[in-house]
Amino acid sequence: MSGFLDIISWILLSLGGMFVFIGGLGALRLPDLYNRMHAASVTDTMGSVLIITGVMLQAGASLASVKLFLILLFLLITSPTASNALASAALLSDERAKANPQSTSESID
Amino acid sequence: MIELFGIFLLSLMVITAIAIVQTRHLFAAVILTGVFSLLIATNFFLLDAADVALTEAAIGAGISTVLFLSALALTDEHERSSSANKYVALAVVAVTSLILIYATFDKPRFGDPSAPVHQHVAPWFIENTSSQIGIPNMVTAVLGSFRGYDTLGEVFVVYTAGIGVLFLFGSRRTRQNGEPTKSGLDPSEGLRHYLIPRIVGRLLIPFIILFGLYVQFHGEYGPGGGFQAGAIIAAGIILYALLEGEKQALRVLPDRILTGLMAGGALLFGVVGIFGILAGGNFLDYSVLFDNPMTGQQIGILLIEAGVGMTVTGVLLKIFHAFAAREHI
Numbered sequence: 441m442s443g444f445l446d447i448i449s450w451i452l453l454s455l456g457g458m459f460v461f462i463g464g465l466g467a468l469r470l471p472d473l474y475n476r477m478h479a480a481s482v483t484d485t486m487g488s489v490l491i492i493t494g495v496m497l498q499a500g501a502s503l504a505s506v507k508l509f510l511i512l513l514f515l516l517i518t519s520p521t522a523s524n525a526l527a528s529a530a531l532l533s534d535e536r537a538k539a540n541p542q543s544t545s546e547s548i549d
Numbered sequence: 550m551i552e553l554f555g556i557f558l559l560s561l562m563v564i565t566a567i568a569i570v571q572t573r574h575l576f577a578a579v580i581l582t583g584v585f586s587l588l589i590a591t592n593f594f595l596l597d598a599a600d601v602a603l604t605e606a607a608i609g610a611g612i613s614t615v616l617f618l619s620a621l622a623l624t625d626e627h628e629r630s631s632s633a634n635k636y637v638a639l640a641v642v643a644v645t646s647l648i649l650i651y652a653t654f655d656k657p658r659f660g661d662p663s664a665p666v667h668q669h670v671a672p673w674f675i676e677n678t679s680s681q682i683g684i685p686n687m688v689t690a691v692l693g694s695f696r697g698y699d700t701l702g703e704v705f706v707v708y709t710a711g712i713g714v715l716f717l718f719g720s721r722r723t724r725q726n727g728e729p730t731k732s733g734l735d736p737s738e739g740l741r742h743y744l745i746p747r748i749v750g751r752l753l754i755p756f757i758i759l760f761g762l763y764v765q766f767h768g769e770y771g772p773g774g775g776f777q778a779g780a781i782i783a784a785g786i787i788l789y790a791l792l793e794g795e796k797q798a799l800r801v802l803p804d805r806i807l808t809g810l811m812a813g814g815a816l817l818f819g820v821v822g823i824f825g826i827l828a829g830g831n832f833l834d835y836s837v838l839f840d841n842p843m844t845g846q847q848i849g850i851l852l853i854e855a856g857v858g859m860t861v862t863g864v865l866l867k868i869f870h871a872f873a874a875r876e877h878i
Contacts, residue, residue, distance in 0.1 A: 514753075517753070518753070521746055524745050544649055
């Protein structure tokens with residue numbers, strides 16, 4: 441049984457790591473702030489959910505799992521809020537998205 | 550495995566430090582400083598120093614970043630390039646690094662139990678904590694009781710730093726409330742018109758302050774204590790000030806209460822020490838505060854930790870308000 445849980449936990453951890461990696465790649469490669477933020481925030485939330493669930497399976501039914509669950513809850517509430525606040529701050533300071541990522545021209549307005 | 554992770558974190562720290570030096574963009578530098586603090590906090594945690602890790606995470610990565618950002622709001626975002634001679638600086642750094650690296654050859658091996666630092670007073674602390682003070686967290690016992698003088702000194706350093714900042718900035722407000730700033734937004738109004746951060750913030754602030762109180766009063770049993778708790782509570786209230794406006798935060802916790810917290814905490818610490826003398830013991834000797842020496846020690850530690858927490862909260866909030874009340878230079 442514990443071997444089975446171990447396998448599930450490792451699958452979750454690897455998937456979570458993959459999500460975070462893809463998010464990091466997106467944050468580096470995508471053309472403008474909104475695209476980068478989209479890549480980083482969405483995958484970050486998913487990645488942290490997967491990783492913390494994986495660690496919870498490792499910890500089993502213990503106080504550590506309860507604490508991890510609370511951290512998960514905290515991240516699920518704060519991380520999207522932070523992204524939202526960041527995006528609206530960018531919008532307020534007149535940061536524009538690039539209409540066509542392929543074009544190298546800077547101004548579209 | 551854990552050494553590997555430690556080396557990984559240390560390498561990341563070196564990279565972050567180089568990035569901080571390299572960047573001319575001050576906002577990025579501030580964020581990188583926060584990253585650096587978080588990395589070193591993780592490193593402390595790997596070395597089983599949970600109390601130090603908590604302090605570094607709460608103060609270094611949390612509050613300092615906020616204070617740096619509020620300082621940055623008063624200045625430009627870009628560093629002026631200096632015309633100083635880079636080669637002299639490089640030579641000084643190179644020589645210093647070589648001397649430091651040479652000095653490490655004389656140091657004991659990493660984690661060596663027979664290193665001088667582990668043979669000096671540490672065994673005495675480990676032996677006597679449970680019999681003299683009777684609390685599980687040895688760090689709090691050392692910090693609060695055995696080395697109470699040091700902690701008293703630290704609290705007065707924090708207090709003096711707070712006074713220094715207030716002297717530089719003045720607690721007078723240079724900007725009248727309601728007067729629009731250059732950006733057209735009134736920061737004293739906070740983020741009242743943004744629904745999502747406001748609702749989430751309202752949800753979180755009580756829990757942040759509750760967690761601060763837990764860290765404060767659970768410091769005798771787990772990692773925690775006044776310094777960390779003060780920073781966490783101050784962070785909760787700064788979040789409130791950012792969301793509801795600085796004016797509203799000052800209405801909830803007026804300036805004179807903050808001044809009282811700042812001075813009162815340091816005063817409480819000193820008074821507990823003097824009570825020790827009055828009760829027939831030494832300065833900061835808590836054993837004489839109660840019939841049973843162990844209970845006296847525990848009460849003493851609880852009181853001085855409360856004093857530490859009060860001073861740290863007061864000073865951090867005073868500094869935050871001093872920054873927030875200033876007009877852009």
